[in-house]
Amino acid sequence: MWTPSRWLRDLDVLRALSGDQKLNYLGFSYGTYLGAIYAELFPANTGRMVLDGAVDPTLSLGGRATGQAKGFETSLRTYVEQCQSGQAVQEGQGCPLTGDADAGVQQIRALITSADQTPLKTADPNVTVDGRTIRSVVRRFLYSSEYWPLLTYALDQAITQKDGSYVQVLYGRATAGSSTPTFYAVNCQDIPVQGDVTSWEKEYRQNLQSSPTFGASLSNQDARCQAWGHSGTREPAPIHAKGAAPILVVGTTGDPATPYAWAQALAEQLESGQLLTWEGDGHTAYGRSNDCVKKAVDTYLLNGTMPDKGLTC
Known part of the structure; x- marks a missing residue:
């Protein structure tokens, strides 16, 4: 059975076979969880480590889902505000979302x-687009604020023309190479199932209240794992990685998938953790943010020099 600790022990074997005394590591999103566990297991072997888009290891599966539900709902509102202000649109294009931000969010839900109830037609007479597909496209494109103008184009076509053609195009791009079953399987083997039907129903209602758009689709990971019959053994707990070299944790203030609070929490837990903040939107920062983040990360990975404490880019 695959588990993070088993895979990370294999990774350390590869480090040793390669002749490297230390593992230098850049991890994104779920990769931050693996990196933190590696540092906990092998602090003496941990070299220059950067964890971007951090997962808080103290969270249960339900806790992760609750954080993401709130994060995506907040990000959706930010997207709507940028659409209405003309920032998240292509040149010569308008925003189809009218009124204030609340009204715009409600138009997407509608x-x-x-x-x-009535799937949208597309350019292919054999393909229609339902609400689940639209929700999936919106959520996936909230990961990358640089592509928000494409999302606006798709929503404009869907709202004003009742045409789901470009939504379907974006859905194909967003899901190419991805595997939802694999995602659930990996999550199930991370953390033991917690709760029961009563607590899962409560979680569902709470997530739906805090995130009317995404709460339902993100809830009840524990129930899925229970139904599958597999779960992990590592109880949610802080990771300290005592004795590890400095670890740079990068957090994006508008990250919907790994909320900024998770990066703050991990940086605080790690004995040698230090937080680098990017004031931006979308999932992760390095490679899609600005020169300030790039310089800070590159300088540490290449030269071993950490950025100034408390740096905000």
Whole structure:
């Protein structure tokens, strides 16, 4: 059975076979969880480590889902505000979301509900787009604020023309090479199942209240793992990695998938952790943010010099 600790022990064997005394590591998103556990297991072998888009290891599966539900709902509102202000649109294009931000969010929810009842036509007469597909596209494109103008184009076509053609194009791009079953399987083998039907129903209602758009689809990971019959053995707990070299944790203030609070928590837990903040939107920072983040990360990975404490880019 695959478990993080088993895989990370294999990784340390590869480090040794390669002749490297230390493992230098750049991890994104779930890779931050693996990196933190590696540092906990092998602090003396941990070299220059950067963890971008951090997962808080103290969270249960339900806790992760609750954080993401709130994160994506907040990010959706930010997207709507940028669409309405003309920032998240292509040149010569308008935003189809009218009124204030609350009204714009409600228009997206209404589109999803309507498409569930009457799927949208597309350029392919054999393909229609339902609300689930629209919700999936919106959520996936909230990961990358640089692509928000494409999302606006798709929503404009869907809302004003009742045409889901470009939504379907974006859905194909977003899901190419991805595997939802693999995602659930890996999560299930991370952490033991917690709770029961009563607590899962409560979690579902709370997530739906805090995130009417995404709460339902993100809830009840524990129930899925229980139904599958597999779960992990590592109880949610802080990771300190005592004795490890400095670890740079990068957090994005508008990250929907790994909320900024998770990066703050991990940096605080790690004995040698230090937080680098990017004031931006979307998932992770390095490689898609600005020169300030790039310089800080590159300088540490290449030269071993950490950025100034408390640096915000």
